[in-house]
Amino acid sequence: MDIKLPQSECSGGAEAVLSLQPNSSISVAYHSLFGPHDDLMLLELDEKLLPEVLHQRVTLRGQPDEDAVLCTDTKTYAVKFVGTSNSVFLIPPSDNDTQVSNNKDDGTMKVASVFKIAPGCMELVEVAPKLDKLKWLLSQNPYSFRETSEMDISEERDKTNIGLYRWDDLVDRLQASDEELRSGLKSLSALEIEGYWRILDDEYINSILSMLSNDIILNDWSIDALNEDEVVNVLETDGFPRNIAKHCLQVYSSKVEEGVSGKCMWKLDERRVCVQLAREILKEGKMKVEIFMDKWIRKVPDGMHASFEMLEGEALIEKLGMETWLYSFSVSSLPSTPAERFSLLFKERAKWEWKDLQPYVRDLRVPGLSSEGLLLKYTRRTQPTMEAEPVFSAR
Structure with a gap:
């Protein structure tokens, strides 16, 4: 390509470049409207995403103080700007390519008019949805007995709209695709009540x-x-x-x-019921395992059997002398971002055996990174002998 940038009124379009044959050249000129045009950005797409964009099945989501993400119906992508040291010319299409005379070659040559020089482009990287905010939003006003009580005064009724969110409100506030948002609502056992998505107290x-x-x-x-x-x-x-x-x-x-x-x-469901009843008891604070088990068994409905294995990811055991104590430490209260999750885990315990750590990390999902990759990135593994249980500490 013969690259020349004289100021010109030429209006040659992108067709001239697209039809360019191998080993041929074309002159390049400034368009009469050439400028920075900061409102125009290049977006590089994987072929599988092209139909989604062309058929307008994508949305940009994020609050003014957040980095924007692009969402399809099922996935979320971070939008990252990547600069380039090469000159990338934006040439608009034109119905009539302008041809100018080239005196030296005594022939004609098409001219492509450059509208903007792009310093780089936007790239999309698949990321996990940011759903930690969802639980915080729904926890502002959980559904409680107050709303079903006949004694509820009008002033209290007026307050019930505070901290309530419809589907469109959640879409506007959360960086997640529609499918990921629905999955997040399901994981919180949320339901729609009079048009608002709620969790139960x-x-x-x-x-x-x-x-x-x-x-x-x-x-x-x-x-x-x-x-x-x-x-x-x-x-x-x-x-x-x-x-x-x-x-x-x-x-x-x-x-x-x-x-x-x-x-x-x-x-x-035996496990779901028993775990919910266990959470209620664990709110009382740290207690001896024997006392906890006695309270738990008495609460469990007839025909069900509470077992300690059900508490994986819900509570931790602590040895104090000859006694064994239990306290609440639920995976549902931890952030979904791996860096923040591991930071809190190692603040709770400097070292974790795998059987204790696994319930608190198995739900972590990072596109393109396996569970083993997450452990390598955020933890240091030690194992004195082949038979010993591996121990994980902060990297």
Whole structure:
């Protein structure tokens, strides 16, 4: 390509460059509207993303104080600027390429008019969604007994819109694709109430589980075959809104095969119920394991069996002399960003055995980086002998 940059009124377009044959040349001139044009940026795309962009199935998300991310329906991409030392010319298309005479060659040559010289381009890098903010937003105003109480005064009702978020509000505030946001809401057991996405207050959850346990005994129901309509009707009679009663049944149960006459049947999930009841006890603070187990077993519904293995990622054990103590340390309270997660873990303990560490890191997801890669990046592994349990400390 014969690169020349005289000031010119030529309006040759990008077609002249696209049709350029090998070993041929073209003159390049400044467009009459040449300038910095800071509102124009180049974006480099992987071919698999091209249809998403061309069909306008992508959005840019992020608050003014955050770095922007680009989201498809299912994934999130960080937008990074990459500078280049080469000159990248932006040449706009034109309906009529201008041809000028070249006296030396006694021929004609097309001229491409440069509109802007780009200093670099934007690149997309797939990243994990930033969903830590979701729990904080929904925790501002969890659904509680106050909202279902008939004694709720009008002034209190006016306050219920504070800290409430509709779907569009969450999309606007969170750097995550729609599918990732839905997954985040599901992981928090959130539900939509009167158009707002809510989580239930712990006291409310514990109360409805306690009532369900009593109803199971009173109605002689099997915890392995709960009829959805029957359970929801009884809980509604007990004072719980129908949609919330149905939601809790689905969260703390697993669906089994349809019963006779198309009835929807559920099996109470032993682990989910037992862990929720354990969390309530752990709020009391650090206690001896024996005392905790005694309280826990007494709370668990008949037909269920609480086991210590259920507390992986929920609590930690501490040896104090001859005694063993237990205290709450839930993975759900930790940040999802690997650097922040490992920082907090090593503040809690300087050294971790793998059996203790694994429940607190297995949910970490970083596109392009395996679990082993995460450990190599953020931890230092020591193993005195081949038979010994590996120990991890901060790198």
